[in-house]
Amino acid sequence: MKNRSADSPDRTTKIRTLLNVLGPFLGLAFVIGLFSLSNEVRPYFLTGANFKIILIQTVIVATSALGMTMIIVSGGIDLSAGSMVALTSVASATLLVKGYSPSAAVVLTVLAGGCLGLVNGIAIAGFRMMPFIVTLGMMGIARGTAKWLAGNQTVNPPETPINNIMGLVDPIHLFPLPPGVWITIGLAVLMAVVMRQTIFGRYIFAIGSNESTARLCGIRVRLQKLIIYAVAGSFFGLAGLMQLSRLTQGDPTAAIGLELDIIAAVVIGGASLSGGAGSILGSMIGALIMAVLRNGSNQMGWPTYMQEIIIGVVIILAVGLDRLRQRRNNI
Amino acid sequence: MTPRLRMLGVKKSFGATHALRNVNLDVSPGEVHALIGENGAGKSTLMKILSGAYTPDAGKIELDGREFTSTNPWHARRSGIAMIYQELNLAPHLTVEENILLGDEPATFGWIHRSQRRQMAREALAELRHENIPLSAPVRSRPIAEQQVVEIARALVGKSKILIMDEPTSSLTEVDTKNLFAVIARLRERGVSIIYISHFLEECKQVSDRYTVLRDGESVGTGEMASADLHDIIRLMVGREIKDIYPRTPHRLGKPVLELRAVAGETKPRCVDLLLREGEILGIAGLVGAGRTETLRACFGLDRLRSGSVWVDSREQTHRTPKQRLREGIGLLSENRKEEGLMLNRTLAENLTITRHGPIAKFGVISNRRQNQVTMDWMQRLDVRARGPTQQISELSGGNQQKVAFGRLLHHNARVLLLDEPTRGVDVGSKVQIYQLMGQLAAEGKAIVFVSSYLAELLGVCDTIGVMCRGVLSEIRPVSEWTEHSIISVAIGHTEAQNSR
Numbered sequence: 019m020k021n022r023s024a025d026s027p028d029r030t031t032k033i034r035t036l037l038n039v040l041g042p043f044l045g046l047a048f049v050i051g052l053f054s055l056s057n058e059v060r061p062y063f064l065t066g067a068n069f070k071i072i073l074i075q076t077v078i079v080a081t082s083a084l085g086m087t088m089i090i091v092s093g094g095i096d097l098s099a100g101s102m103v104a105l106t107s108v109a110s111a112t113l114l115v116k117g118y119s120p121s122a123a124v125v126l127t128v129l130a131g132g133c134l135g136l137v138n139g140i141a142i143a144g145f146r147m148m149p150f151i152v153t154l155g156m157m158g159i160a161r162g163t164a165k166w167l168a169g170n171q172t173v174n175p176p177e178t179p180i181n182n183i184m185g186l187v188d189p190i191h192l193f194p195l196p197p198g199v200w201i202t203i204g205l206a207v208l209m210a211v212v213m214r215q216t217i218f219g220r221y222i223f224a225i226g227s228n229e230s231t232a233r234l235c236g237i238r239v240r241l242q243k244l245i246i247y248a249v250a251g252s253f254f255g256l257a258g259l260m261q262l263s264r265l266t267q268g269d270p271t272a273a274i275g276l277e278l279d280i281i282a283a284v285v286i287g288g289a290s291l292s293g294g295a296g297s298i299l300g301s302m303i304g305a306l307i308m309a310v311l312r313n314g315s316n317q318m319g320w321p322t323y324m325q326e327i328i329i330g331v332v333i334i335l336a337v338g339l340d341r342l343r344q345r346r347n348n349i
Numbered sequence: 350m351t352p353r354l355r356m357l358g359v360k361k362s363f364g365a366t367h368a369l370r371n372v373n374l375d376v377s378p379g380e381v382h383a384l385i386g387e388n389g390a391g392k393s394t395l396m397k398i399l400s401g402a403y404t405p406d407a408g409k410i411e412l413d414g415r416e417f418t419s420t421n422p423w424h425a426r427r428s429g430i431a432m433i434y435q436e437l438n439l440a441p442h443l444t445v446e447e448n449i450l451l452g453d454e455p456a457t458f459g460w461i462h463r464s465q466r467r468q469m470a471r472e473a474l475a476e477l478r479h480e481n482i483p484l485s486a487p488v489r490s491r492p493i494a495e496q497q498v499v500e501i502a503r504a505l506v507g508k509s510k511i512l513i514m515d516e517p518t519s520s521l522t523e524v525d526t527k528n529l530f531a532v533i534a535r536l537r538e539r540g541v542s543i544i545y546i547s548h549f550l551e552e553c554k555q556v557s558d559r560y561t562v563l564r565d566g567e568s569v570g571t572g573e574m575a576s577a578d579l580h581d582i583i584r585l586m587v588g589r590e591i592k593d594i595y596p597r598t599p600h601r602l603g604k605p606v607l608e609l610r611a612v613a614g615e616t617k618p619r620c621v622d623l624l625l626r627e628g629e630i631l632g633i634a635g636l637v638g639a640g641r642t643e644t645l646r647a648c649f650g651l652d653r654l655r656s657g658s659v660w661v662d663s664r665e666q667t668h669r670t671p672k673q674r675l676r677e678g679i680g681l682l683s684e685n686r687k688e689e690g691l692m693l694n695r696t697l698a699e700n701l702t703i704t705r706h707g708p709i710a711k712f713g714v715i716s717n718r719r720q721n722q723v724t725m726d727w728m729q730r731l732d733v734r735a736r737g738p739t740q741q742i743s744e745l746s747g748g749n750q751q752k753v754a755f756g757r758l759l760h761h762n763a764r765v766l767l768l769d770e771p772t773r774g775v776d777v778g779s780k781v782q783i784y785q786l787m788g789q790l791a792a793e794g795k796a797i798v799f800v801s802s803y804l805a806e807l808l809g810v811c812d813t814i815g816v817m818c819r820g821v822l823s824e825i826r827p828v829s830e831w832t833e834h835s836i837i838s839v840a841i842g843h844t845e846a847q848n849s850r
Contacts, residue, residue, distance in 0.1 A: 216713045217706045224703055227692035233651065234681060234689055235704045235757070236672035294694045 042287050042303035045336065049307055053314035063317050066192030072306070072313045074184055077198045078103065078264070078273075080305040081257040082280045083287075084202075084209045085135075085250030087301045090284050091213070092246050093226035093293025094149040098138065098156035099254050100276030104269070105164040106131045106258025111268025112167055114175035124180065128255040134160060135251015136244065143243035157277070164270035173268035183263040198260050205253075210298040222246060226293025282329070283308055286336040307332070351414040353378045353542040354399075354511055359408030361394055368394040370566040372408070376511070379540045381533060383553035383574065386563035387586055387748075387776035392546055395563070396513055399544075400432050401425035413510075426452075429510035433500050433517060435774065441489035446470040448488050449502045473502040476539075477532050492638055494525035501532060512536065513544045516774060518552060522636035522802050523837050530556050548776060550579050551805065562586055587778055594781060595809030598788030602812065603627030605663060606796045607679070607765050609648060612657035617643040619820030621657070623798075625765065630787060630797045631825065632807040634836050635817030641800045642684055644822070645767045649681040650674050661765075675704055680763030682754055684770040684800070690754045691742050698724040698738035700753055704761045727756045732782060748779030755783065759790075766790065766797045772806060784810050804833045816840050 054060050062068060082099050089096050110127040114120065134156065141152040167173075183198040213219035221242050224232045232239050262268055287304035289296025311332060315325040356374040360367070369391045376382045386392050397403045398410075401419035410417045412428060419425040439448050449470040455462045470484055479498045488496055497517060504512050518526045533543060533556055545557050553560060554574055561571040562585040570585040583594075607625040612618060617640035625631050633641050646652040648659055650669045658667045661677050669677070683690040691700055698720050702709055709720040724738035731752045735745055742750060751771065758766050768787075772780045787797055787810060801807050807814055808828060815825035816839040823839050 211714075215715050215717075217710055217715065218713060220699060220703065220706075220715065223695060223699070224692055227695045228689070230683075230689040231692050231703075233671060234683060236670070236675040237703075238670075238672060290694075294692065 039297070039299065041339070042300045042307070045286070046303050046307050046310065049310050049314070049332075053310070053317065056318065059314075059317045063314060067190050068313065068317075070186070070189070070192050070195065072309050073199050074186065074196060074264070075313065076305050076309040077184065077202050078257045078260050079276070079279050079283055079308065080202050080302055081205065081260060082254050082276070083283045083301040083305050084205055084298065085253030086280045086284050087209070087287075087289060087296055087298055088213070088222055088246050089149075089250050090281070090289045090291060091226045091293060091296040092222045092243065093229065094142065094243070094246070095153065095281070095291070096138065096247070096250060097150065097153040097277050098134070098160055099250075099257075099280050100273045100278075101157045101160035101164065102131060102134050102251065102254040103258045103261050103273040103276055104271070105134070105160040105167070106255040107262040107265075107272065108164045108168045108173055108268035108270050110180070110259055110262050111173035111175045114178055114180070115173060120178040120180050123178075124259060127259050128252045131255020131258060132248050132252035135254065136248040138251065139244040139247030142247060143240040161270070168268060168270040170270070172270075175262075175266075175268065180259065180263050181266050184260055185263070198263065201256075205256075206298055206302050213298055223294055226295075228294070279308055280305075282333045286333060288340060290340075304336075352376060352411075353380075353413060354544075355409075355411040356395075357409040357411075359395070359398065359410065360406045361398060361403060362406060367566055369398075369405070372563065372566070372568045373571075374561055374568060375571075376542045376544060378510075378542055379537050380559060381537055381543045381545055381557040383557035383560040384544055384546045384563065385550070385553060385560055385582060385586060387778055390563040390586070390776075391566040392563055393515075394566075396432065396515065396544075396546070399425065399430055399511075399513060401430075426507060426509075429508060430513070431504035431507055431509035431511070432513045433497070433504065433515065435516040437493070437496050437500055439488050439496055439500060442487055444485050445474075445482055445488055445491065445499055446484040448499050449473055449506055451503065453503075453506055469506060470502070473505045474498070476505060477502060477535065479532075494521050494528065494637070497521070497529065498532065501536075505536075509541065511542045511544065513546070515546045516548065517545070518547065518549065522840070523804065524636060524841055526552070548774075548780070549803065550582060550777075554579060583777065594777075594784075595806065596781065596785050596788060597810070598785070598792045600628045600788065600791040600794075600812075602629050603794060606661065607648075607798075608660040608663070609644075610658045610660065612644065612647060612659065613655045613820075614640075614643050614647045614652050615655055617820045618647065618817070618822070621817075621820075621822040623815060623822060623825060625796045625798060627764075627794045627796055628791050629813065630791050630799055630811045632811035632814040632828070633798065633800045633817055633822070634802075634804060634807055634814060635840050637802065639817040639840065640820040641817050642769055643820075644817070645681060645769050645798065645800060649679060649767060651681070675761060675763075678762070678764040679767065680704075680758035680761050680765070681767040682758060682769055682771055684773065686747070686750055686754060686774075691750060693743040694741060696739045697728070697733070697735055697742055697745070697753055700742050701727055701738075701756050701760055704757060723760070727760060731756050731759075731786070746776075747774045748776045751775050751783070752779065755786070764795050766795060767800075768797060769800045770802065771799070772801070772803070780806075804836055807836075808833065 053063050082103065086096060086099060106127050109130050110123045113123040113126055138152055138156055141147050142149050184196050187194060221237050224237055225239055225242060229239060261272055265272060283304035284296060284301045286307055287297065287300025308329065311329055312325055315328060352375045354376040356372055359369055359372040361369040372395060384392055398405050401422045401424055417428065419428065440451065446467055450466050455465040455469065467484060474480055474482055477498055482495050482498065488499060517529060521529060536543060545553060547553050557574050560574050560577065562569050562582060564586060603626055605624055605626050609621050609623045612621045621644050635641050643652060647654050650671045654667065658665055687693065701724050702720060706715060709715055709723055721738040728735065733749050733752045735749060742753060772783055791797060799811055808831065811828050813825050813827055814831050816823045816836055818840055
């Protein structure tokens with residue numbers, strides 16, 4: 019009895035988990051393979067230099083997706099992510115203009131994101147309002163504030179080390195990657211551990227899977243949600259910094275519709291919008307798939323409207339495949 | 350007479366598992382036929398075949414002597430087969446009238462004839478002697494028992510010839526159950542055949558003409574209910590003899606652990622006093638809606654208390670959150686596994702350990718190895734049948750799910766267990782295991798509040814019983830002073846004074 023329990027009864031489950039984890043990777047491999055088919059594009063597409071660009075293009079969506087994964091797994095949604103990225107990038111540019119040191123600007127920007135997230139959290143957890151509505155409101159508030167703060171134009175800060183976060187040193191080779199990429203990878207590893215192996219992460223899944231059960235099991239649901247939205251907000255703040263670093267200016271009209279890219283990345287990565295399912299690794303791959311699609315379509319010389327259509331189809335396909343997989347699991 | 354329904358050698362397998370090996374079933378017009386079997390015996394697969402959700406691999410199905418192959422649920426319904434599921438299938442926001450004729454609206458080119466619809470709905474309800482149900486009330490505002498009548502009325506309107514009822518009484522009280530049986534009797538007079546599926550054997554015996562027992566996907570016995578012995582049926586179901594359905598472990602009562610004094614909630618309960626001692630199994634009987642669930646919820650901190658006080662270990666601890674209650678060692682088993690009790694799309698291990706991570710985590714980081722070890726231990730102790738600790742809970746059968754929900758309280762090491770309908774939707778074998786477990790826990794000095802709508806199990810398992818009626822808990826008395834009859838009369842509000850008069 020004892021030795022049987024060690025591995026065999028769980029094998030089916032393990033294979034299933036493996037398939038669930040591998041799914042997004044296969045998607046990524048498929049997309050990369052697709053663009054490599056064309057003989058004309060391959061020499062440009064499959065190069066270290068191009069993948070460096072892809073990674074840099076991924077970073078902003080990926081960093082935000084770290085926060086969004088938490089929110090979506092907990093059964094919520096955040097539509098204000100894009101506006102918050104714009105607002106925080108304008109805010110940090112303004113801070114730099116006002117003569118704050120770069121490190122102070124970094125800390126304050128991340129904090130600002132956290133505070134905006136906290137406001138979302140208070141409305142959602144404290145006043146039990148629908149996340150969709152609250153963050154839709156915050157989307158307008160943050161965007162408007164960004165324009166107000168910037169005086170309806172771009173804010174041009176002085177040259178600072180912040181610009182190096184996403185700076186493109188040595189554009190011919192894959193390495194060295196800019197610090198922003200490493201920061202995102204590091205945070206992704208940290209968040210993956212938090213989500214999978216900590217009690218905090220387990221509570222997030224519990225709330226998303228069944229809020230009543232979470233309450234029954236003594237989880238402080240409202241406090242937990244507050245923390246989730248605030249932490250997610252600081253990730254959006256960090257993404258705002260990266261946005262500033264990439265554009266070298268604070269643009270209040272940047273990152274419009276970014277929240278949809280972020281949500282798409284999380285969903286392509288296997289998260290369920292009804293909560294209780296999702297993974298950091300999946301979301302990161304999802305973000306990469308989106309960036310590869312954009313980049314590859316550019317290389318193929320496809321017009322932007324084609325890209326939009328293709329990305330739309332991919333999102334639906336990804337979720338459709340996920341549904342199929344779940345239906346098979348549930349017989 | 351040609352049978353209404355005949356199934357011959359029906360087989361169905363999913364991959365390597367044989368859900369149905371060989372099922373024969375004969376149902377005559379106007380017959381109530383009990384389909385009996387443990388969870389996992391193949392009842393639901395059989396029903397899904399009849400309702401057109403599955404196609405059998407082999408075998409023959411005849412409806413009124415003609416071969417019947419149902420390809421989809423719509424076709425099955427047109428052929429006169431209606432199902433009433435355990436979880437009622439009504440549109441909660443629509444009215445009673447709209448629900449009764451949902452899908453069968455009298456209409457020309459999509460334009461609904463409202464007066465005709467009203468008439469048809471009224472006739473259907475009158476036929477069931479339930480004219481009292483208001484036609485224009487939203488269905489969610491009606492009690493469960495009435496909702497069920499609405500669903501049956503819907504089957505009537507659809508001119509159903511066969512009505513399949515899956516655990517129809519699981520959320521009904523004794524009185525509502527009696528009413529349901531009256532409705533069944535009227536349907537039988539109309540010549541409707543009823544396949545009645547229930548875990549409550551006494552009920553099957555009461556309501557049905559014949560029975561068929563399923564075990565491991567095979568029909569192992571069939572016969573006349575009137576001449577059947579329940580013990581024989583149980584033996585057929587489990588393939589072994591269960592001598593004692595209500596095993597008792599001797600246990601002694603100790604000092605008080607939980608006391609409610611004049612507890613009242615926002616609407617229910619209105620006034621509850623109870624005293625629970627170590628090693629005591631205290632039963633709470635009552636009609637659905639009497640406020641039993643609400644009492645447990647208020648006590649556990651899930652619902653707000655309006656007045657009264659809660660005492661734990663003789664100290665006042667009235668307003669507490671579930672988290673604080675759990676810390677005091679009080680645990681609640683929800684009556685509603687799917688909606689409240691379990692996180693269905695998470696793993697068995699997560700569901701089992703969610704309230705107490707101490708033994709499996711350090712500094713907030715969970716060790717998978719220890720989590721799986723702990724879970725495996727509980728799975729063995731509780732005889733949970735699953736592939737492993739990381740299997741998704743939704744894939745388990747009802748009985749096994751319930752054992753996991755129960756296991757959570759045990760893993761938490763709760764010393765006061767508030768159990769709300771712990772045996773609902775659970776097969777006989779698992780039920781006996783749950784009773785056994787309760788006895789063992791009491792012997793260990795743990796205290797249990799046992800809410801149930803099934804009187805036989807309350808009388809079989811409890812030390813003391815109280816009855817709730819309209820939000821008020823009656824005097825709690827030793828089990829020896831109660832009978833089914835006296836419990837029911839208190840539950841429906843017949844006071845003893847009136848009785849003796």
